[in-house]
Amino acid sequence: MPTRLLSYILKWLLLSSLVAVGAGSASALFLVSLDWVTDYREAHGWLIALLPVGGFVVEWLYLRVGQSVVGGTNLVIDTIHGSDAQHPARIPFRMFPLVLIGTLVTHLLGGSAGREGTALQLGGSLADQLTRPFRLSPTNRRLILMAGISAGFGSVFGTPLAGAVFGLEVLVVGRLTYQAIFPVFIAALGADYVTRWWGVGHTHYAITTVPPITPLLAGCALLAGAIFGGCALLFTRTTHAIAHLASRYIAYPPLRPVVGGVVVAGAVWALGTTRYIGLGIPVIVESFGQPLPAYDFIIKLLLTTVTLGMGFKGGEVTPLFFIGATLGNALAYWLALPTGLLAGMGFVAVFAGAANTPLACMVLALELFGTPCGPYAALACVTAYLCSGHRGIYGSQLVDKHKA
Amino acid sequence: MPTRLLSYILKWLLLSSLVAVGAGSASALFLVSLDWVTDYREAHGWLIALLPVGGFVVEWLYLRVGQSVVGGTNLVIDTIHGSDAQHPARIPFRMFPLVLIGTLVTHLLGGSAGREGTALQLGGSLADQLTRPFRLSPTNRRLILMAGISAGFGSVFGTPLAGAVFGLEVLVVGRLTYQAIFPVFIAALGADYVTRWWGVGHTHYAITTVPPITPLLAGCALLAGAIFGGCALLFTRTTHAIAHLASRYIAYPPLRPVVGGVVVAGAVWALGTTRYIGLGIPVIVESFGQPLPAYDFIIKLLLTTVTLGMGFKGGEVTPLFFIGATLGNALAYWLALPTGLLAGMGFVAVFAGAANTPLACMVLALELFGTPCGPYAALACVTAYLCSGHRGIYGSQLVDKHKA
CATH class of the missing domain: 1.10.3080.10 (Clc chloride channel)
Known part of the structure; x- marks a missing residue:
């Protein structure tokens, strides 16, 4: 095996594993908190009356300290597309606490929303923190952000293969490129493992009857x-x-x-x-x-x-x-x-x-x-x-x- | 639904179904023949001594009447890449009987070979026969050839989803485009159905133990x-x-x-x-x-x-x-x-x-x-x-x- 390939593999094993540990742990924390706030809301229905207040507070927070991360998931995708030119700066780490708190407030007070956008932002913002310490080139930064997206998706739903393919597929409608294939699979499989290691499971859905296709x-x-x-x-x-x-x-x-x-x-x-x-x-x-x-x-x-x-x-x-x-x-x-x-x-x-x-x-x-x-x-x-x-x-x- | 989309869907339902019927039936014929020649060879070991003779005859046939199709699977892939310029001609139908007979001779006389190349050529050559009657544009010809590849692969192995993805993935190393996604899935699923409809099954492989990943x-x-x-x-x-x-x-x-x-x-x-x-x-x-x-x-x-x-x-x-x-x-x-x-x-x-x-x-x-x-x-x-x-x-x- 040529040295270049070996060093590529070892480098991305290390980087993707770091992304996996971060994103997988973040998803575990997020899923446990979501369960908690959902149960608490179901037990205290009056909280829903506070939904307008909670929305105000979170948006006010973003207005005061979150303008750099208000783009959310689109900011992560934009950064991947343009990381070599328009978006040289690191995705601010504050994306992590802001989107986590913001999403928990939505769910605690009875908004109707999901979690993958949050998981992608948690994974993406964590992944980009590695850009500077490891002095990643624009290309490698692109790959690590894709790994972050895949890790977030794979671990929050417990579906690592879908998470990996999602990270490759979501950037461009109608085209999938393979440059990040190794990083995204390692990151998604690793993050799913880390989330389960924390003892956090996922809902099981069962399709009981599938007729032969005609x-x-x-x-x-x-x-x-x-x-x-x-x-x-x-x-x-x-x-x-x-x-x-x-x-x-x-x-x-x-x-x-x-x-x-x-x-x-x-x-x-x-x-x-x-x-x-x-x-x-x-x-x-x-x-x-x-x-x-x-x-x-x-x-x-x-x-x-x-x-x-x-x-x-x-x-x-x-x-x-x-x-x-x-x-x-x-x-x-x-x-x-x-x-x-x-x-x-x-x-x-x-x-x-x-x-x-x-x-x-x-x-x-x-x-x-x-x-x-x-x-x-x-x-x-x-x-x-x-x-x-x-x-x-x-x-x-x-x-x-x-x-x- | 806009008319353009509806006509696209109906057009490709028709074209891909035609490809499916052709390629699925061809795979059924091919698989049954393969079984037959394999059993016959196992029962008559002396046939293997004729392998050099059989190879000569097939290659001589290609030299005399098959020069236009000697490229085989690569010819199909080449035609997809360059169908708008360098390869305006239809893939000759003779590819079908030549590769079918050639492959059966290989297996009857004891060569070590497979079947997907043959299935891709059967599917591809059949699909391209639709190019002229339906006056397909170069782009549509590309799509129908990809459908032919997917149909061949999906039906010969009984794995239609892998066949569809294979047709999208095989053309370019490291990139997958979605233009043909509807045609390839319809063709692969349809061809697999047609092969099974002919009563032709596939080998079942079982992995009995899969440990949790660590x-x-x-x-x-x-x-x-x-x-x-x-x-x-x-x-x-x-x-x-x-x-x-x-x-x-x-x-x-x-x-x-x-x-x-x-x-x-x-x-x-x-x-x-x-x-x-x-x-x-x-x-x-x-x-x-x-x-x-x-x-x-x-x-x-x-x-x-x-x-x-x-x-x-x-x-x-x-x-x-x-x-x-x-x-x-x-x-x-x-x-x-x-x-x-x-x-x-x-x-x-x-x-x-x-x-x-x-x-x-x-x-x-x-x-x-x-x-x-x-x-x-x-x-x-x-x-x-x-x-x-x-x-x-x-x-x-x-x-x-x-x-x-």
Whole structure:
């Protein structure tokens, strides 16, 4: 083996392992805290009345000390794209505590949001702290940031292979390059190991029945995929529209989540249920086993787009899992596929469309649900990707070529 | 949904389904014939003495009527790369019967070869027959050829998801583009369905024990991956060297397989076993369950590189599965991983290194062996890819960037 290759391997084993320890531990801390604040909120429903206040405080914090990291996940992606020119500075470490606290506040007080955006920012901000001590070149900095993204994704969902592919796939719509393939796989597998080492587990979802594929069932999967893609498009368009309106009509940023918080808290009060806020994991689990109300997905979509569009911190992905799984569940009335299978297909495919990451989501389905659902999940993810438009939840993604 | 997208989807549903029916039926015919010639050869050992004669006849046939298709798999890949300029002509349909007969002769008479090269050529040549009747643009021709490759791969191995990713991944080392993502998935899933519809099944391989991953075991997987990559490099270098020597010292092409046939038939006679010729599937199955001689992989490597380097028709991949699985089996003496797991890792990783397709091979492992082996297979495939050099078994692959 040539010396150059050996030194490359050893260097990235070291760097990716450091990223893995940091991001995996961060995900463990984050997941445990999320569980805690979710349980606390469920036990103390009056907290939801404080959602507007919490939103104000977090946004005010960002305004005072967080302007350099307010870009969030897009800042990490932007830095990877332009690390050699426009973004020479390190991603400030303050991204880490700010997004962690901001996301926990969202969940403690009953916003509807996810966790992957937070995990990517935790992983990315930690990874970039290695840039200066190790004097990484712009190219290597790019690789370590991708490793940070993969580590965050892989460890927060317990799906390291999907996390690795996600880190390679998310940067550009329609193109995947392999330069970071070794760093991202080491970082994602390592971070997942570290999170589990801390004793933190993940929810188990089960698809009990998968019929052998036939042309009719494949047609159903394609149709479902197109609907999932349309839903992803609706989600991103609505989020962008709300954010656009908010920044146009509410000049002072900390007031935006106040309005958003009033809307979401009011909706919870009017609906009389906490079913649609937070991560929504109990509903996701239900959607694999029993018929649910057909409107579940649209309420979750509205509450999440208001929460995130109005400036609350948190990710998009777990709500997208919720929206997809409940939409799939509802489609079981019309399509000749089992409920659990459609829920699983929606779980991965709405996300595939919204994030423009069909291969990562296919691998996610294989890791979470096992191989039998693979053909259905692949058809749904690829079709959702085709039908979801070019602007996804990450505005900093570049577009390689038109999808169709 | 905009009309343009809808017409794109309907167009590619039709075209990819046609490719699927053709390539899936071709794979079924090919697999059944392969079984038949293999059984016949095992029952009539004297046939192996005719290997030099068979090689001469096939190569003479190619010299007389097959010069336009002698490029084989590389011709298909080349046509995809350059379909808009240098290769305006259709891939001649004669590629289909010539490579089918040529491969069956190789297997009937005891050469050591595979089937994926043949399946890719069957799929590719069939797909290109649609170019003229449907007046496909150069871009669409590219897509339908990629669909043909994916359909061939997916149906000949019964692994449609790996086939689809392979079609996207094989063209350029280090880059994967998504333009063909819908066509390749429809074609691969459809072709696999068609092959099974004809009643043709696939060998089942089982990894019975997969330990939870630890840093030590991950280190073992990386080391194994590097060895698998080195083995892939040895395979491609040896094949190229033999082909180079043959074309340098044996001017008349039909004489090359005569010499190769004498060497291989002589080796079978000297070894007194047919263990190392043909596809070698019984040995692959054994390698998952019991310790095998440590030299198995090197004998198979030599016989296959002589067979293919000297001009016999057939693929590289099943022998690479054999070489990887037996090498993995042998590594179980030294590495703290179970025999079956190492066999499965070698099965996919030597191929990942030789074809420069780590993601397809990771998906292949998930489809063939189930998800528990995923992290090990991924580490092995990625490391083998890194360590296998830039020139793989397909000379027409382009290289995007250096791997490390």
